[in-house]
Amino acid sequence: MKDLQIWNGPSTSASHVEPELTRRSFLRTGAAAIGGMAALAAALAPLRELASDEMPNLDQFLQKHYKEMSPAEMEQALERIRNKVEERYAVRPHLRDVKPMEGVEFAYALNLSRCIGCRKCVHACVAENNQSRSPEIQYIRVLEMPRGTLDVEKGNHHYDQPTVPNADHFYLPVQCHQCASPPCVKVCPVEATWQESDGVTVIDYDWCIGCRYCEAACPYWARRFNFAKPNLPKDQLNPNMSYLSNRPREKGVMEKCHFCLHRTREGRMPACVEICPTGARKFGNVLDPKSEVAEILRTKRVFVLKEEVGTLPRFFYYFDERYPNTLDPEALAIAARLREEEGDSYGCLPGAAGPRRDFIAAAKPAWWIGENA
């Protein structure tokens, strides 16, 4: 015990003799060191659970940023990913790097008078883009909003009544708006996310370090993070993939809506636009004056969410002239009242057999006081 100096009070002479190294002290020190090593090894023990394809890989370590890869290096990376997907899902994917089309800038428009909140867009997107099912990742969120407000805090994300649409509500789906002044691109410390020439804000999944600053910065809550290893059942894999869009991601990286660029850069529609049963979603090239979205931007009263944040989104919302009769309680009330009042002759066009009806008076609500009252 001599080498463990216990406090003996201040001494006036420094001892100049090295304390003896006794066998006991050597054994004790050695035992402590070995015990420490054993404890460290035990602490590191969970690492043996790492799957083989998650172990650090030299190719992946040396892989360059998307913008710096030569075509040969990109092909090498694609081949590595194809092999990995084939190994994990037993399907050889059609994986390529799709470049933006020239003279194209995408825009998206959503008709809030037509959205009925069926959430088919949410699940079509999930079926198309190889997201993790458990934990669940969905790029699109549909909010059930009460009439008269755009304050998303009043929206309900978790509506689950037997049928939609719910009267007195409208439905507001939100996904990445591919903003022209994106805060997520501003804050990324490694430039893993950027906006391409056709307007899509993309992520290089092999470059992202997973700091989640972009997720904190997005005003529309559009970005998702893989907190766990993505769980995608083999039979739900979509083999039509591209490097920047829907190839299967790994844990620890960000992902988000990318306007299905593996489809749209080849002329097809995004999955959400194609599935929408009411045609509420419109997509196209805003630089083409004859495209649907250009028509909408010219003729409809479009607006964007949270305009005051200054993100310049390319996702526009609009309402048609008024709520369609499916959602308009007033129109439904008028029709019900007329059916009651007119019985058999209800619905006769002017000139047909049956009592005449004053169409204009019938169209006015009961409280209307005007010249024809």
Place this chain on the structure above:
Amino acid sequence: MNQPTTFQPATTPTRAPGWLGWLLPIGFVCLAAVLFNSSTASDIPLAPSRTFDKSTLIVGPRRVAMQDPPTVQIEGRPQSCNGCHQIFTSSHPGGAALNFHQDLVLHHGLNNRCVNCHDTADRQKLTLRDGATVTFAETPQLCAQCHGTVYRDWQRGTHGKTLGSWVTESQAQRRLSCNECHDPHSPKYPSYVPLPGPNTLRMGDQSAPVHPEHSGKQNPLQRGFNKPASDRNNKVTPDGVHP
């Protein structure tokens, strides 16, 4: 500051017993045992992935519109309209009840007569307001008579559905006509069953309804919403409830 500026030296602790030094290796070995045996299973609350009917995600027109020349299925076989209607005539063309076509439900706003749209002389054509007729391939012109603004939007592409491609007027682009979405006899869209809502990691209990609370003052907007006594939620339409 009236405190003394020097501090007392630390007190002398008593000499520790010799075996104390062995506690260190023993402690490490115990720690190693505890760590090694600690559960390696993750305690992440993963909800099982949900499945639902995949037919809800089939891409395509919502319904099949009547072609020109129009046919109907009678006793399992397609028959042309004139096959019956050139032989049989109706006693009350204005408002007769249907003997056949009982599967049809007319729920088209203010219309309750078939002949508002169907030509009395030739059932294989549709009639316009001025008496002219159009074929079943040109139904949008008929709809446009009353729904002019919607027709204008449909022509521009801002109403209705487009399939195939966003490239304007390309081969792959296909604009759906009115009846590929709307049943002409009951055009109102049926209610849909919403697909499952979000169930994200550690979401918590989201079943509680959201009540806007702001300073106890009532929003004037709410005063304009007078709810009538009748139940307006989710009427079941003739189309039935659509998945």
Place this chain on the structure above:
Amino acid sequence: MRTYLTFLLRCFRLSFVGDYRYYAWMFFLTVLVLFGINAYCKQLVYGLATTGMTDQVSWGFYIANFTFLVGMAAAAVMLVIPVYIYRNRELHDLVIFGELFAVAAIIMAMLFVTVDLGRPDRFHHLLLRFNFPVSMLTWDVLVLNGYLLLNLHICGYLVYCAYRKREPSKYVYVPFVFVAIVWAISIHTVTAFLYSGLGGRPFWNSAVVAPRFLASAFAAGPAFLILTLSALKHFTTYEVPAKAFMTLRNTVAIALSISMFLLGSEAFTEFYTNSSHVASATYLFLGLHGRTALVPWIWSAIALNSLAMVLLYLPLSRKLPVLQAACVMLIVGIWIEKGMGMIVPAFIPTPLGEIVEYLPTRNEILVTVGIWAAGLLIYTILVRITVPVLSGRLTYDQPFVAARDPALFAPHPSSEGVVR
């Protein structure tokens, strides 16, 4: 060079020398560190889902502790300013302990950021594509590493000069000290700008975030220094003058008052305006739509801070035990207010109005405690080396055994003139 290597070797050996209390303390910290490593390995295997973070609340306990510790590191400057600008000679030796604490705090902060990353194996991407000057995180990386190097240089140089028994050259360290004063302010300002530049988070998007950060840091940091100097005073015979405690006490009292004032200012702006941007503040202070998880925390923090502030202004706190109690209270209060009370509410409700509450998981807490223990371990070792060197017991011309002499804790008369 050889002397320097010997010095390093002796430092290594010295960290294993001590009495049973020292060994108990170090063993306790090592146990915590090993538990932390174990928990972090689980996190590496299973992903960040082992924490309580979600897409809705994507920054939590780790970033909260990171924010707090960057502030603590910045507060070392609160000792530097009185000594170098106001030429308060008595506190001179204590500057080193403050800066060593800054080193430990910065290392802890950097460890917290590292464990928060989803892909720490891609750290090198920061070197290859660095989004400077647009991304505030890149500024943070630069200033934190720079501050660490600054403090290592200053402390290392002064300690090594004491070891070599030579007068430190003013030109080698004094300019860096003045740079460190400005740099310390900048590390915490940059960290505050990380948050205040985000338009999508109205709770953070306020100019008062940076001043609040600095004020609370300059309260909690010196408070921590009071506690570590108390520990030095108790466990060694190193003379800590009462003036040091009183100067620090004054600093803490004023900084805490400013911090409370800024908190009140923020609360007024939010609640009086009562716009839709007040949702996060409502969640924090009053609860939102029936969700009240953070309400008891913030009110405890306010209570602790208020009580500490009152105590610090009373003459009662001139007594060391009362001062220590006040310091513990305000450190806990500021840790809550700045950590969970600043980071988490900005995510609730989400920008789309959803409310998902956050609670750290057991694994997350183990990693956090492990990192704190590692920082305290580093700081203990640094102090363990510095005290003998500054007292003159560990020098290049004495055999190492002199450093093992318990008398090392007695101030050597000849050490008075060594460190200037």
